[in-house]
Amino acid sequence: MRKYRAGFTLLEVLISIMLLSLVLMALYKSSEILRASNRQLFTHLERASDSIKGSRTLYMDLLQSDNNITIDSKKEFHHITIERTQHSLYGLPYAKVVWLVYKEDNQLLRVEGNGYQLPLKSEQQVEIDEIVANLKLFKLYKSKKKDKILVISQIAGQEVQSFMIQNLSPPRPPSKPKLVNPSTLGKRKKGDKNEGIFVPPKI
Numbered sequence: 001m002r003k004y005r006a007g008f009t010l011l012e013v014l015i016s017i018m019l020l021s022l023v024l025m026a027l028y029k030s031s032e033i034l035r036a037s038n039r040q041l042f043t044h045l046e047r048a049s050d051s052i053k054g055s056r057t058l059y060m061d062l063l064q065s066d067n068n069i070t071i072d073s074k075k076e077f078h079h080i081t082i083e084r085t086q087h088s089l090y091g092l093p094y095a096k097v098v099w100l101v102y103k104e105d106n107q108l109l110r111v112e113g114n115g116y117q118l119p120l121k122s123e124q125q126v127e128i129d130e131i132v133a134n135l136k137l138f139k140l141y142k143s144k145k146k147d148k149i150l151v152i153s154q155i156a157g158q159e160v161q162s163f164m165i166q167n168l169s170p171p172r173p174p175s176k177p178k179l180v181n182p183s184t185l186g187k188r189k190k191g192d193k194n195e196g197i198f199v200p201p202k203i
Helices: 010-063
Strands: 069-072 079-085 095-102 107-113 126-132 135-142 149-155 161-165
Touching: 010 079, 010 095, 010 107, 010 126, 010 149, 010 161, 069 135, 107 135
Parallel strands: none
Antiparallel strands: 069 079, 079 095, 095 107, 107 126, 135 149, 149 161
């Protein structure tokens, strides 16, 4: 008659524990890799989201402007000045907006206000928004007819992004003051109801 063992030997138990430990270690490492991957993905999406929001804001700044736009392309990162746009993030009827890249962390900044010049003076009040950091590329190009603007940007570690805004209205020429002959000041016009009454010149 055969005899069967009632339990496991100590060696078998130790081997089982060792194998279980190896499996748990592998699962733990896989979990860590997955968490790290999720963190990287979240950071990437967060940066991409900031970049998309920034691109949309710049697009609206340009779209609602009067096309009085200056692009400074002398430096590595271009900078753009929009003298007058109806797209304000702070409730202004019209705003002057400047987009530039700050040297520290290559951070893209948006400056909004009225009647200011760069570099800013202490009495000038503006709103400065940090759009995105670690910028590798920021270039802007205007067509010869000045009705199109191409924007190219890239965040370090990400793909190049670009967009073009078209059909920009031509910039309005500055209004010329009307010249009045001084000899006509105070004279009456023919058919004027106040004929015969001296009309003093307006000062």
